[in-house]
Amino acid sequence: MRIGVLGVQGAIEEHVSVLSRLVGAENVLVVRDRNELEKVGALIIPGGESTTISRLLVKNKLFARVKALGREGFPILGTCAGLISLAKQGDEQVGRTGQKLLGLLDVKVKRNAFGRQKDSFEAPINISVLGEKPFTGVFIRAPMVERVLDKGKVKILAKFNNKTIAVQQGNILATAFHPELSGDARFHNYFLSMV
């Protein structure tokens, strides 16, 4: 089964490169339209500018199909801006920019929760599903999960400074950080284990 990386904007090649090492380049596809989406069995929504990604998703009729697939159990990983796109509720910034959210994760997100570009940082984080060794979280203008709306459905995978930064709801996985930039493939491996 092929794994797709949504290729409308953001850290596309970085995800493709991690996945290619894990499953072989021939099993990774950059997805930019409906046709390409039908060829993959799982999808990564990369980090980038969530307003841009959201606009292009809607414009190119991918939005409704991704949403439907997500509801049917299709595995989706959203990182950074991808987390925002997957959420059910956004903050004031999301509202102001009229960004459409997929609503596949029962959480409320806050954009730019760790500050602007110069406040970007790396930190070791503990993610229980990845084992004991800390994972390097790369945070670039990162969002966070401000509130879990359905505690029965959403599992918190990691917190940093008491902020929720990784969650899972069945087939939907999301991180506030960029696992594709850490040089550690464990998070992608975890996602692949869901596929």
Next chain:
Amino acid sequence: MVKHGVVMDVVNAKQARIAEKSGAVAVMALERVPADIRAAGGVARMADPKKIKEIMKVVTIPVMAKCRIGHFAEAQVLEFLGVDMIDESEVLTPADVGGHIDKSKFKTPFVCGARNLGEALRRINEGAAMIRTKGEPGTGDVAEAVRHMKLMNKQIEALRKMTIEELADKANEYGVPLKLVEETRNLGRLPVVNFAAGGIATPADASLMMQMGADGIFVGSGIFKSSNPLKRAKAIVEATTYYDKPEVVAKVSEGLGEAMKGIEAKALPVEKRMQERGI
């Protein structure tokens, strides 16, 4: 993450909102767009902090701002204001004709212009996190951006066939460490994100530059000097993502109204060319 997308020049809050709405990945906060800087003449400097703050307040996407080449005090001001990226730009009048800012001293990432591999690697060695072609700003003529991108690609390609001694000679010629030249050779591309800039005015221009290997696009005067900025901005965003699909570029290019009038870059005398600044 600013990669695969369009950064747009804006001069006020209203334009910044239009840029965000159109799907820009960042805006460049300016006092004037390059075409107006060119027309006004005189010394072009960093924008008024009040203007930059006003733009930072109204958009949720990253805000970049320009400082003069070598003017590290302007860069310090921009860092203090909290802009997301500093463009040490040839569009403004250089403050140091003999050198650039030591960008490694800043926490805020820098983008710099380059016309060839030597310029690009020198800027990266000084700490730039992003490169863009210089092109010829404020002209609406894509020819210089094409020339710079082609040259850079050719020079990177040439590295692949070189022996270690030849690479060392190149490093010497470019004035950068051998390690950086080797890294570029091994990657087959610049080790940082490389955007196209300087003269892009239409969706097809954006597609052209993306097909030549650009990681994204800067549009300066091209959007707000055109007759329908929002429509053109949206079209350029879409053409940048679907750059290799002529059917999409064709569709978004329809009925955009007048593009900026522009000037042919080749017709400019050397002293009027911004690309000659900061080499």
